[in-house]
Amino acid sequence: xxxxxxxxxxxxxxxxxxxxxxxxxxxxxxxxxxxxxxxxxxxxxxxxxxxxxxxxxxxxxxxxxxxxxxxxxxxxxxxxxxxxxxxxxxxxxxxxxxxxxxxxxxxxxxxxxxxxxxxxxxxxxxxxxxxxxxxxxxxxxxxxxxxxxxxxxxxxxxxxxxxxxxxxxxxxxxxxxxxxxxxxxxxxxxxxxxxxxxxxxxxxxxxxxxxxxxxxxxxxxxxxxxxxxxxxxxxxxxxxxxxxxxxxxxxxxxxxxxxxxxxxxxxxxxxxxxxxxxxxxxxxxxxxxxxxxxxxxxxxxxxxxxxxxxxxxxxxxxxxxxxxxxxxxxxxxxxxxxxxxxxxxxxxxxxxxxxxxxxxxxxxxxxxxxxxxxxxxxxxxxx
Amino acid sequence: xxxxxxxxxxxxxxxxxxxxxxxxxxxxxxxxxxxxxxxxxxxxxxxxxxxxxxxxxxxxxxxxxxxxxxxxxxxxxxxxxxxxxxxxxxxxxxxxxxxxxxxxxxxxxxxxxxxxxxxxxxxxxxxxxxxxxxxxxxxxxxxxxxxxxxxxxxxxxxxxxxxxxxxxxxxxxxxxxxxxxxxxxxxxxxxxxxxxxxxxxxxxxxxxxxxxxxxxxxxxxxxxxxxxxxxxxxxxxxxxxxxxxxxxxxxxxxxxxxxxxxxxxxxxxxxxxxxxxxxxxxxxxxxxxxxxxxxxxxxxxxxxxxxxxxxxxxxxxxxxxxxxxxxxxxxxxxxxxxxxxxxxxxxxxxxxxxxxxxxxxxxxxxxxxxxxxxxxxxxxxxxxxxxxxxxxxxx
Numbered sequence: 001x002x003x004x005x006x007x008x009x010x011x012x013x014x015x016x017x018x019x020x021x022x023x024x025x026x027x028x029x030x031x032x033x034x035x036x037x038x039x040x041x042x043x044x045x046x047x048x049x050x051x052x053x054x055x056x057x058x059x060x061x062x063x064x065x066x067x068x069x070x071x072x073x074x075x076x077x078x079x080x081x082x083x084x085x086x087x088x089x090x091x092x093x094x095x096x097x098x099x100x101x102x103x104x105x106x107x108x109x110x111x112x113x114x115x116x117x118x119x120x121x122x123x124x125x126x127x128x129x130x131x132x133x134x135x136x137x138x139x140x141x142x143x144x145x146x147x148x149x150x151x152x153x154x155x156x157x158x159x160x161x162x163x164x165x166x167x168x169x170x171x172x173x174x175x176x177x178x179x180x181x182x183x184x185x186x187x188x189x190x191x192x193x194x195x196x197x198x199x200x201x202x203x204x205x206x207x208x209x210x211x212x213x214x215x216x217x218x219x220x221x222x223x224x225x226x227x228x229x230x231x232x233x234x235x236x237x238x239x240x241x242x243x244x245x246x247x248x249x250x251x252x253x254x255x256x257x258x259x260x261x262x263x264x265x266x267x268x269x270x271x272x273x274x275x276x277x278x279x280x281x282x283x284x285x286x287x288x289x290x291x292x293x294x295x296x297x298x299x300x301x302x303x304x305x306x307x308x309x310x311x312x313x314x315x316x317x318x319x320x321x322x323x324x325x326x327x328x329x330x331x332x333x334x335x336x337x338x339x340x341x342x343x344x345x346x347x348x349x350x351x352x353x354x355x356x357x358x359x360x361x362x363x364x365x366x367x368x369x370x371x372x373x374x375x376x377x378x379x380x381x382x383x
Numbered sequence: 384x385x386x387x388x389x390x391x392x393x394x395x396x397x398x399x400x401x402x403x404x405x406x407x408x409x410x411x412x413x414x415x416x417x418x419x420x421x422x423x424x425x426x427x428x429x430x431x432x433x434x435x436x437x438x439x440x441x442x443x444x445x446x447x448x449x450x451x452x453x454x455x456x457x458x459x460x461x462x463x464x465x466x467x468x469x470x471x472x473x474x475x476x477x478x479x480x481x482x483x484x485x486x487x488x489x490x491x492x493x494x495x496x497x498x499x500x501x502x503x504x505x506x507x508x509x510x511x512x513x514x515x516x517x518x519x520x521x522x523x524x525x526x527x528x529x530x531x532x533x534x535x536x537x538x539x540x541x542x543x544x545x546x547x548x549x550x551x552x553x554x555x556x557x558x559x560x561x562x563x564x565x566x567x568x569x570x571x572x573x574x575x576x577x578x579x580x581x582x583x584x585x586x587x588x589x590x591x592x593x594x595x596x597x598x599x600x601x602x603x604x605x606x607x608x609x610x611x612x613x614x615x616x617x618x619x620x621x622x623x624x625x626x627x628x629x630x631x632x633x634x635x636x637x638x639x640x641x642x643x644x645x646x647x648x649x650x651x652x653x654x655x656x657x658x659x660x661x662x663x664x665x666x667x668x669x670x671x672x673x674x675x676x677x678x679x680x681x682x683x684x685x686x687x688x689x690x691x692x693x694x695x696x697x698x699x700x701x702x703x704x705x706x707x708x709x710x711x712x713x714x715x716x717x718x719x720x721x722x723x724x725x726x727x728x729x730x731x732x733x734x735x736x737x738x739x740x741x742x743x744x745x746x747x748x749x750x751x752x753x754x755x756x757x758x759x760x761x762x763x764x765x766x767x768x769x770x771x772x773x774x775x776x777x778x
Contacts, residue, residue, distance in 0.1 A: 090495065091491075091494055091495050091498040091499075091523075092491075094498075106476070109476055110475060110476060113476055113543050137522075137543075137546060137547045137550075138476075138543045138546065139546075140546050140547065140550040140551075140572075141546070141550065141570060141571035141572065142571075158498060158523060161522060161523060161524070161525060161526070162521075162522035162523075162525045162547050162551045165525040165526060165550070165551045165552075165553075166546075166547060166550045166551055168574070185526060186526050186775050186776050186778065187526070188775070188778065189574075189576075189775070190574075
């Protein structure tokens with residue numbers, strides 16, 4: 001089968017959830033198919049500045065076609081976005097927003113129009129960007145949309161009204177995403193597959209040094225990911241301080257790129273970015289992993305925590321992670337104000353919750369299981 | 384419970400010529416008892432110029448509210464240039480976009496209305512796939528859209544711009560099985576809910592060929608054509624075929640009667656009679672009296688007047704290259720198709736020499752129309768399609 005994957009950015013050095021998923025899918029499908037990727041020459045999504053050379057290259061067995069972004073993201077993008085999201089505006093404003101957001105790549109669209117028919121299936125990643133929103137309508141008869149949608153304002157905008165009615169099939173990351181899309185667009189008649197993700201076995205790692213360092217002072221509570229207000233880490237820190245003020249013990253360890261100020265306290269430790277080995281060492285050393293973020297397409301870090309038997313606490317506001325925890329039986333959701341109580345509950349039952357999470361991940365995220373779901377998605381289009 | 388609401392979108396509406404427009408109006412009249420119905424259209428009656436010859440704003444047609452939105456640009460004077468650019472191989476997406484705007488009717492206020500108010504209606508029925516209001520309007524309300532494409536093979540349908548029009552709507556109401564097969568082959572959109580709906584034919588109780596002959600001075604047997612007389616309708620070929628047949632076979636003294644507006648010069652050949660537009664009653668009288676009805680047009684998604692000829696019990700002569708007409712004539716056992724001038728002549732001779740055969744084909748056509756193209760069936764099919772749209776939205 002000849003399969004094309006369209007994504008706004010692509011490459012080993014690209015940071016981003018949907019971009020990583022796209023690359024995993026490309027590599028898995030390339031084991032038994034002829035797989036190509038159509039993408040841009042940009043590395044980051046806030047400037048879309050050129051980084052990769054335009055043209056063809058190979059990423060393993062995957063042929064990557066990079067098309068030039070013709071305009072950087074407009075400096076007034078945020079203003080244009082606020083205007084269409086929150087102020088009275090016209091149809092033309094909403095239509096213009098898509099190109100202003102970018103990445104604007106006319107050559108990629110012309111390529112789809114001209115050569116799209118030579119592929120048996122075309123997988124489009126992320127509903128929101130122009131390569132998908134303007135590209136999928138050129139080849140709806142052979143398209144799958146891997147929307148990576150969450151409940152956010154842009155989902156209401158006009159370019160997406162038709163987009164979600166056009167593909168032959170949907171690939172969703174979670175059942176919660178499927179429910180959201182069906183509720184918004186009434187498109188249950190389009191077949192879909194919940195893909196989730198596949199995971200490699202964790203690399204060798206040693207949790208002991210972290211346990212020796214942090215655990216003697218009480219439970220080691222870990223946050224792993226981008227340390228920012230966008231991920232609601234500020235809320236986590238406030239909850240943590242309230243928990244300590246009420247007599248709770250332990251350490252909060254933050255690991256990941258830091259994009260916010262962190263209070264200087266003995267019980268809050270910020271490690272910055274860590275290696276893959278340290279990541280798994282921290283996950284295994286932790287008594288519990290906390291994910292406070294309200295919006296996630298798929299909490300991969302939860303799956304990684306379960307791989308090493310660590311239970312998780314997630315924000316009850318987040319339907320996706322709450323659903324993941326419920327399916328895995330690997331932790332608990334908490335509301336603001338209920339953090340201490342939820343933490344105590346999970347700690348009291350750490351072993352069995354962690355074990356339940358591990359069993360879930362071993363079944364659901366094994367590569368053969370993931371490959372089968374991918375194959376079913378491709379079959380929905382190609383048959 | 385109040386009636387569900389239905390918005391009908393069509394490029395022109397009211398007392399305007401055009402098959403798709405007449406189709407839209409007759410469907411609106413039949414669906415009116417079942418829905419709170421409104422029409423969104425333009426303020427133009429002329430598809431060649433789209434000049435705004437009607438007042439923009441609210442209007443009433445047959446007791447239905449009609450919102451007329453202003454056409455803000457006439458059809459591009461050099462539209463042919465836009466066509467050539469968009470239809471050549473190696474054209475760009477920009478060429479396609481420019482073609483859609485240039486073809487018109489360019490009525491951005493109609494799109495704004497759909498953008499802001501379209502979702503207040505339970506369903507939106509779009510007539511004709513090709514024009515600006517449908518191409519750019521349907522993607523604004525796809526989850527409640529039903530398309531009546533009235534499509535046939537032509538260059539425009541190959542443009543990528545039309546893919547969302549055929550993949551996006553919640554349902555499609557095709558005119559004929561031939562149209563549906565053509566669309567499926569081109570677009571691969573079999574998964575979109577659809578029905579073959581078409582229209583109903585109203586046959587007047589009384590049809591008097593003698594009255595027609597007296598009124599218009601027609602004597603002897605005649606072939607009849609009703610419709611616009613122009614190049615795109617195959618009229619030139621019809622004239623040529625007819626002239627060759629008469630020259631080669633002077634024994635058959637058969638005239639060719641043309642009813643409708645002429646866009647091209649009509650040859651002064653003896654036997655060709657142009658009557659211009661006729662009243663409904665005159666048309667039916669003419670249909671009932673013809674030896675055979677001739678439809679030389681290749682580009683039809685559904686020829687109403689061909690169905691009317693059958694309803695009047697007359698056989699039809701069609702061009703074999705028209706998949707819809709030839710297919711229908713075959714399925715109905717009610718007509719004969721020609722591939723050349725020689726075959727046209729043979730068919731004419733056959734029908735003249737064997738009136739019993741002609742009558743038999745005509746009766747078969749009348750049966751076909753009575754079976755398929757009746758309003759109760761058409762209305763019921765629309766009601767089912769639209770109920771399905773509502774059910775999906777409510778789910």
